[in-house]
Amino acid sequence: MVLVPSTIQKPSICQLAGNFFHRYNQEEPILVHRVLIVSPHFPPINAADHQRVRMSLPYFEEFGWEPHVLAVRPDCVEAVQDPLLTKTVPPQIPVTYTGALPIQQTRRIGMSSLGLRCMPYLLRTGDRLLHQKKFDLIYFSTTVFIVMALSHKWHKRFGVPYVLDCQDPWLSDYYKQSGASLPPGGRLKYEFSQLQAKLVEPKVLSKVSHVISVSPAYPKTLQRRYQHLSPEQFTVLPFGAPETDFEQLPTFNIQQNIFDRNDGKRHWVYVGRGGNDMALALRTLFLGIQSERHRHPEQWRSVQLHFVGTSYAPKDRAVKTVEPIAQELGVADLVTEHTDRIPYFEALQVLIDSDAILLIGSNDSGYTASKLYPCILARKPILAIFHQESSVVDILHRCQAGRAITFAPENQPNDLLAEVTIQLQKLLSLPKGYQPETNWTAFQPYTAREMTRKQCAIFDQCLTSVS
Numbered sequence: 001m002v003l004v005p006s007t008i009q010k011p012s013i014c015q016l017a018g019n020f021f022h023r024y025n026q027e028e029p030i031l032v033h034r035v036l037i038v039s040p041h042f043p044p045i046n047a048a049d050h051q052r053v054r055m056s057l058p059y060f061e062e063f064g065w066e067p068h069v070l071a072v073r074p075d076c077v078e079a080v081q082d083p084l085l086t087k088t089v090p091p092q093i094p095v096t097y098t099g100a101l102p103i104q105q106t107r108r109i110g111m112s113s114l115g116l117r118c119m120p121y122l123l124r125t126g127d128r129l130l131h132q133k134k135f136d137l138i139y140f141s142t143t144v145f146i147v148m149a150l151s152h153k154w155h156k157r158f159g160v161p162y163v164l165d166c167q168d169p170w171l172s173d174y175y176k177q178s179g180a181s182l183p184p185g186g187r188l189k190y191e192f193s194q195l196q197a198k199l200v201e202p203k204v205l206s207k208v209s210h211v212i213s214v215s216p217a218y219p220k221t222l223q224r225r226y227q228h229l230s231p232e233q234f235t236v237l238p239f240g241a242p243e244t245d246f247e248q249l250p251t252f253n254i255q256q257n258i259f260d261r262n263d264g265k266r267h268w269v270y271v272g273r274g275g276n277d278m279a280l281a282l283r284t285l286f287l288g289i290q291s292e293r294h295r296h297p298e299q300w301r302s303v304q305l306h307f308v309g310t311s312y313a314p315k316d317r318a319v320k321t322v323e324p325i326a327q328e329l330g331v332a333d334l335v336t337e338h339t340d341r342i343p344y345f346e347a348l349q350v351l352i353d354s355d356a357i358l359l360i361g362s363n364d365s366g367y368t369a370s371k372l373y374p375c376i377l378a379r380k381p382i383l384a385i386f387h388q389e390s391s392v393v394d395i396l397h398r399c400q401a402g403r404a405i406t407f408a409p410e411n412q413p414n415d416l417l418a419e420v421t422i423q424l425q426k427l428l429s430l431p432k433g434y435q436p437e438t439n440w441t442a443f444q445p446y447t448a449r450e451m452t453r454k455q456c457a458i459f460d461q462c463l464t465s466v467s
Contacts, residue, residue, distance in 0.1 A: 033136040034066045035459060036129060036160075040118055040144045042071035042095065043085035046344050048370060049143040049167055054085065055240045055448040056455060057093050063456035068133070069095040070126060072118045076100035078314075082343035084252055088245060098125045113193075115146035122147055130158045137209075137459050141165035145193075149200045152207055161209040161462050169218055169366070170197045205229065209462040212237050212455070216391070217366030235458055238391065240448030241373035245348060254349045258306050258338060261353040265302045266432070270358040271347050272371050274310030274321035274337070277362040281385040282322060283413040284405065285358070286329040288420030292428075293331070299428055303334055305358070308350060311339040351378035356427055359402070361386030363409065368392060373446060376401045379435045383427055385420070395446065401438045 041047035043054060053069065060067045074081060076099055089095070100118035101111075111117065129135070138160050140148045148170075151162040205211075205226045211234050213219050219234035259267045293300040305326075311318035318339035326335035342350070351357060357375045361367060365387045372392050375382055382402025386392050393404045403426070405419050444450065 032061070032064055032066050033459070033463065034068065034133060035060070035137045035139050036126070036135045037067050037069045038122065038126070038138065038140045038147060038150070039069060039142050040072045040114055040122070040147055041077065041079070041142065042069060042097075043089055044081040044083045045074055045077050046080040046082040046085065046341065049141070051242070051370065052165060052167070052239050052451075053141045054089060055242055055244075056452040058090050058244070059449045059452035060456065062449075063453055065456050065459060067093060068129065068135070069093065070122065070129065071095060071097050072100050072114065072121070073097040076103075076118065077114060078103055078112070080341045080343060082345060084343070084345045088248065096125060096129065098122055113146070115144040118144075119147060119150070123150055123153070126150060126154060127157070130154060130160065135160055136463055138162040139165065139459070141167075143168050145170040146196055146200065148204050152203050155207050162207075163210045163212065163458065163462060164204070164208055165212045166218060166222075167214055167370075169221070170201055202226070208233070209465065210235065210458050212458065214238050214368045214370065215366040217389075235454070236391075237451060237454055238368065238395075238446060239370040239373065240451035241377060241443070241446050243377060243447060245345070245374075246377045249345060249348055249352070252345055254345055256342075256346050256349040256353060258308055258342075258350050259304065259353070265304050266355045266428075267304050267306060267353070268356045268358055268427075269306045269308060269350055269354040270360055271308045271350055272310070272360070273312065274307065274339075274360075275362070276321060277364055277367070278321070278360050279325060280363050280407060280411070280413065281360045282325045283329065284385055284407065284416045284420055285360070286326050286331050286335075287413045287417055288424050289331050289334065290329050291417060292421050292424050293334075300334065303428075305335045306350075306354075307335070307337045309339075309341040309347065310337055312341070313339075315340055348374060348378070351375060351380065354378070354380055355432055356381045356383065356430075357402075358382075359384035359386065359392065359404075361390055361392065363387060363407075365389040365409075372396075376438060376443065379438070381427060381430055381434055381436055383423055385416075399439050399443045399446075401436055401443070 037053055039050045039053045041050045057067060098118060098121040100114065100121055103112055103117065106112060106117055138151060138154060140151055140162065148164060154160060155162055211222065213234065213236055216236045219236065223229055307322040310322055320337050320339055322337040323332060323335060326332045351374060357378060357380045359372065359375060359382060368391050372395060376399060384392060384396055384402055384404040386404055386406060388406035388408055393406055396402045396404050403423050405416060405423060407416060
C-alpha cells in the first residue's frame with residue numbers, strides 16, 4: 001500500500017488565473033466533495049480502462065470534486081507499461097496503490113485474474129481510507145468487474161453512495177447469441193467470469209446510485225434485467241478526447257517501430273484489438289482492396305496496412321485474427337498484424353506518422369471504439385467500417401472527421417463491395433500529408449473537460465438524491 005504523488009508540471013499562472021475567474025464568475029461558492037475512484041489499472045499501466053479516469057483527473061477540482069484514486073501497484077499487474085502516462089496525472093492527486101497476490105503462485109491454481117488477486121488488498125485499503133476520510137461518493141471505473149463487488153460492501157458498512165462506469169458489458173450473452181467461437185482469454189476463462197457476473201452483478205446493481213456506459217445498448221439491457229432501476233439512473237458517456245496528450249506528444253520525441261514513415265510508401269494503420277466479431281468489417285475491407293488491386297495494380301504497390309495491438313494475450317499466447325482473413329482474400333502481402341500491444345504514446349505516434357487511419361468495428365451494435373477520439377485528433381484521413389447503430393458513425397459524420405461504411409447484421413461483404421471500393425478510391429486519391437477539414441466546434445462536446453463536467457454533474461445528482 002503506497003501513497004504516490006504523480007509527476008507532472010505544475011499548472012501555469014495563466015491556468016490558475018483562468019480557474020479563479022471561472023469560479024468567480026459563477027458567483028456561487030464552490031463546495032468541494034470527495035470521491036474515491038477505484039481503478040485497479042492505473043499509470044504507468046498501459047490499459048484502456050483507466051483512460052476515462054486519467055483524462056478526467058485534471059478537471060475534477062474545477063467542478064467541485066476532490067478525487068482520491070485507489071489502484072493496484074504496477075509490479076502486481078501483468079500488462080504493458082508506459083512510464084510517460086504518469087506525467088499526465090496532476091501531482092496533487094493522491095493515489096493509493098495496493099498489492100495483489102503473486103501471479104506466479106496463483107496461476108498454478110488457475111487464478112491469474114487481477115480482480116481476484118487484488119480483491120482482499122483493495123478491501124482492506126478501501127476500508128482504511130473510508131474510515132480515515134469522509135468520502136461523499138465511490139466511483140468504480142474499470143473493466144476488472146469483480147472488484148465492483150466491493151461497492152455493495154462499502155455502501156452497507158459506510159453508507160457511501162456509489163457510481164459504476166460500465167465500459168463493457170459485465171454479464172453478457174453475446175458469445176452465445178452470435179455464435180462466435182472464441183471469447184477473449186478462451187472459453188473456460190470467459191465462462192468462469194460470466195459465472196462470477198451472474199452471482200455478483202445483481203447484488204452490485206441493487207444499491208447503485210448511477211450507471212455510466214459508453215454504449216446506449218447496455219443501459220437497455222440492464223433496465224430489462226433489473227426493473228427497479230429507472231432510466232434516470234443511466235447516462236451514456238463516451239471517453240473524453242485526449243487533447244493534452246497530443247499537445248505533450250512532441251516533447252517526448254518518440255520513435256515508433258511499426259513502420260518507416262520516410263520509405264515512400266502509404267502506411268494505413270489500425271490501432272486496437274482484433275477478434276472474430278470484427279471479421280465482417282475486415283472481410284469487407286480486404287474484399288474491396290482485392291477488387292481494386294485487380295483493376296489498378298500499380299496504385300497498390302506502395303500501400304501497406306498495419307494492424308497494431310490486436311491481442312490482449314501475452315506474445316507466446318496471442319492468436320492473429322487479421323492476417324488469416326487477409327490471406328483468405330489474397331491481400332496478405334499488403335497486411336502486417338502486430339498482436340503485441342505497444343505503449344500508449346507510441347500508439348499515438350503511429351497514428352501521427354500514418355497516411356490514413358482505419359477504424360474496424362464489431363458486429364455487436366453496442367461496441368463503441370474509445371480509440372475514435374485519438375484517431376480524430378491525429379488529423380489524418382479516416383475510413384471506418386462499423387455497425388450502423390454504433391455511435392462512432394454519428395460522431396464521425398457530425399465532426400466531418402472521416403468517412404464511414406456501415407453494415408447491418410444481415411449484410412455480407414459482397415453487399416458492401418460497391419461502397420467500399422468508392423471509399424478506397426477516394427482514400428488513394430488524397431495526397432500524402434492531407435488533413436481532413438474537421439469541424440472542431442462540433443468536436444468540442446467530446447473533449448475530456450466536457451466529459452468530466454458531465455461526470456461531476458452525475459456525482460452531484462447522486463448526492464442530491466441521497467439527501
